[in-house]
Structures are given as C-alpha cells and as structure tokens.
Amino acid sequence: MADERKRVFSGIQPSGNLHLGNYLGALKNWVAIQEDYENYFCIVDLHALTVPQDPKVLREKIREVAAIYLAVGLDPEHCTIFRQSRVSEHTELAWLLNCIARFGELSRMTQFKDKSRKEGAESASVGLFDYPVLQAADILLYNAHLVPVGEDQRQHLELTRTLARRFNHLYGETFVVPEIMILETGARVMALDEPEEKMSKSSPRPASYVAILDEPDVIRRKIRRAVTDSGTEIVAAPEKPAITNLLQIYAAMTERKIPDIEAEYAGRGYGDFKKDLAEIVVEGLAPVRERALELLENPAELDELLESGAGRAREAARPNLHTAWARMGLD
Incomplete structure (x- = not known):
C-alpha cells in the first residue's frame, strides 16, 4: 500500500x-x-x-x-x-x-x-x-x-x-x-555578538554562534561574552534585541514560555541569567555532540x-x- x-x-x-x-x-x-x-x-x-x-x-x-x-x-x-x-x-x-x-x-x-x-x-x-x-x-x-x-x-x-x-x-x-x-519559537536565532544579524554557519566570527560540536567550556565562554542591551531588565522587547535573542534561546531549549522566564529572573542581573542559559545549552547539546563524535569514528x-x-x-x-x-x- x-x-x-x-x-x-x-x-x-x-x-x-x-x-x-x-x-x-x-x-x-x-x-x-x-x-x-x-x-x-x-x-x-x-x-x-x-x-x-x-x-x-x-x-x-x-x-x-x-x-x-x-x-x-x-x-x-x-x-x-x-x-x-x-x-x-x-x-x-x-x-x-x-x-x-x-x-x-x-x-x-x-x-x-x-x-x-x-x-x-x-x-x-x-x-x-x-x-x-x-x-x-x-x-x-x-x-x-x-x-x-x-x-x-x-x-x-x-x-x-x-x-x-x-x-x-x-x-x-x-x-x-x-x-x-516555520516554528514560532527558536526559528530565527540571532548572532550572539550582533543580535541584529541571523546566527550563521559561515560567519568568520566564532563568537557569533554556538556550534553543535563546540566543547562545553567553549559554549559557556561564548554565552558569557554574548552582548547585552543597556539596562539590566531581563525582558523581551524590540528595543532589547540582545536579551530578547537569549530569552528565545532559553525558551526554545527548555520549551518554556518567555513570560515565565522573565518572571523567574525579575530583579536579577544578566550575569545570573547568562550563567544559567549556558548550562541549559551545554546540557541540551551534550548528548548530540557525544553521539555525533561517536558516529564520525566510522x-x-x-x-x-x-x-x-x-x-x-x-x-x-x-x-x-x-x-x-x-x-x-x-x-
């Protein structure tokens, strides 16, 4: 049939x-x-x-x-x-x-x-x-x-x-x-160093993207150094493209709603947020990276x-x- x-x-x-x-x-x-x-x-x-x-x-x-x-x-x-x-x-x-x-x-x-x-x-x-x-x-x-x-x-x-x-x-x-x-969340991830640009595989700037096969410490460093907007509020808004991008990554990796994440980080700084986001990304990509490296051995x-x-x-x-x-x- x-x-x-x-x-x-x-x-x-x-x-x-x-x-x-x-x-x-x-x-x-x-x-x-x-x-x-x-x-x-x-x-x-x-x-x-x-x-x-x-x-x-x-x-x-x-x-x-x-x-x-x-x-x-x-x-x-x-x-x-x-x-x-x-x-x-x-x-x-x-x-x-x-x-x-x-x-x-x-x-x-x-x-x-x-x-x-x-x-x-x-x-x-x-x-x-x-x-x-x-x-x-x-x-x-x-x-x-x-x-x-x-x-x-x-x-x-x-x-x-x-x-x-x-x-x-x-x-x-x-x-x-x-x-x-097209997915509503996570469909357009922007560059970590230029949040007005789409994250690109062919970027000459390694700090602009997190590669799936990046080592955990490399991922942590890239997210820690990701640019942020003026002010300290962790909210998604048109005038805050950098933190909006990071919030979208957080939401897509955890399958949570952005307002819930904003509420969790109310009154907290960018440092705390980026540290937590880095661990979420490391943990989410780890099994993919490990399996891919195994497959590449054959x-x-x-x-x-x-x-x-x-x-x-x-x-x-x-x-x-x-x-x-x-x-x-x-x-």
Whole structure:
C-alpha cells in the first residue's frame, strides 16, 4: 500500500559549522515530525558550491552533517537521509525550471542581493544567482507538501510556489504547491555578538554562534561574552534585541514560555541569567555532540547510510522528473 502521509522535504548545507540556530530552527522540528510525515532530509552539498569550498573540508563536513542528523534523533526508518549530489534528478529538474523562471524574479532575491553586495556582483557566481531554482527543484522533485525552513528562506519558498503554479499552468497539473512550515519559537536565532544579524554557519566570527560540536567550556565562554542591551531588565522587547535573542534561546531549549522566564529572573542581573542559559545549552547539546563524535569514528558507515538514502530518494524522484519531461515534450 502506498504511503498516504504528506511529504516533507528540507535540507542543510554542509558548509561552516552547524550551530544552535540550525538545531532549534530546523533539526529539533524535523525530529518532532518524523513519524507523522513521509520525510526527505537532504544534505544540500550542491548548494554549498555556490561559493568556493576546500574539497577536503567539504567531504568532512558532509559526513559531519550526516552524523549530526543522526545524533539529534533522525531515524533512517522514519526518514530518508541523503546527499543532494547523489540524486542527479535534482539538477535535471533545475534545468527544466530554469527555462520557466524569470531573470527578474531571481534578481530580486534578498539573499543574492545581500551576498553579492558584500562580495561584489561582478564576482558572484551564476550558481549563487540561480540556486533558488535548484532549491525549488529539490522540493518539487518530491512533490513535498510541507517545507520546514527558517524565516530567511520564506522568499525562496514563495519562488518555489510560483514556479510550481507556473509549470502547472503551462503544462498541466504536475507539481504539488508546497506550504512553508516555520516554528514560532527558536526559528530565527540571532548572532550572539550582533543580535541584529541571523546566527550563521559561515560567519568568520566564532563568537557569533554556538556550534553543535563546540566543547562545553567553549559554549559557556561564548554565552558569557554574548552582548547585552543597556539596562539590566531581563525582558523581551524590540528595543532589547540582545536579551530578547537569549530569552528565545532559553525558551526554545527548555520549551518554556518567555513570560515565565522573565518572571523567574525579575530583579536579577544578566550575569545570573547568562550563567544559567549556558548550562541549559551545554546540557541540551551534550548528548548530540557525544553521539555525533561517536558516529564520525566510522565514516564508512555514514557513507553507506547516505548511499542507501540516495537510492530511496532516486526511486521517489525519478517518476516525478519523467512526468515533467513528458509534459514538456521530452518523452
């Protein structure tokens, strides 16, 4: 009997260091939903190539992401875990979608504009410009109904929905138009040293993020040194972005409500709060870190799991790609 559950697709790039924002905004959510949906969780290694990568480091990071996926509790019995580059249907569908995507749509993508402004548009790769189309192909290839992503990816998801509707209008009903799935708490964790910026895997400032594989004392030091706002009140407010970010991390790690945490720390200082938060983060990440490091001791096993997942992903992807071919006259 065919699986009649709704499909979920999401992925993380194997560049930089997976951090607390990835854990709270994506990975915890994936684990929570894995038994309720038909899940495809990808390591999007092709997306990582949009900026230069050291090949040796990239290979290591691909395994590291796989190990963290498993360490947080993703179960290959309940989800398909695989590398994007091992399923060539992703790039084949991306070309078909390139032919209906519009230059103006891609040029308006905020992430491209931000990155090309920093590095210079002339030196930005075509891949960086075009990767929202590959992202759309990743999702539409599996006819995913739901896509759990961070708020910063909303614009790309809207493009995916636009391309699905456009393809369906031009060639007949082919793709599911996916819905975005965003958690209310912990979905957008900000940098510890710049609370106006999102916590980033590729940040050149290690103090800006807590990596999932950071040692406990490193985590304590980073949270102790996290910037705070003027005043001493521990309350979430628009004019207090730094403490608001730390409160959101506290709430997401403990599954408590922010007003309850504010009440607990009424009349207490930032020092007490940050000391307690550091221990909460250390304790929450410790089992993930320990399990991931164990898994990384056997890279062949991780590679085998990823290859097995790629085989399952190809089985799901191939019929959808062939349908798109046929609708466009390529059968």
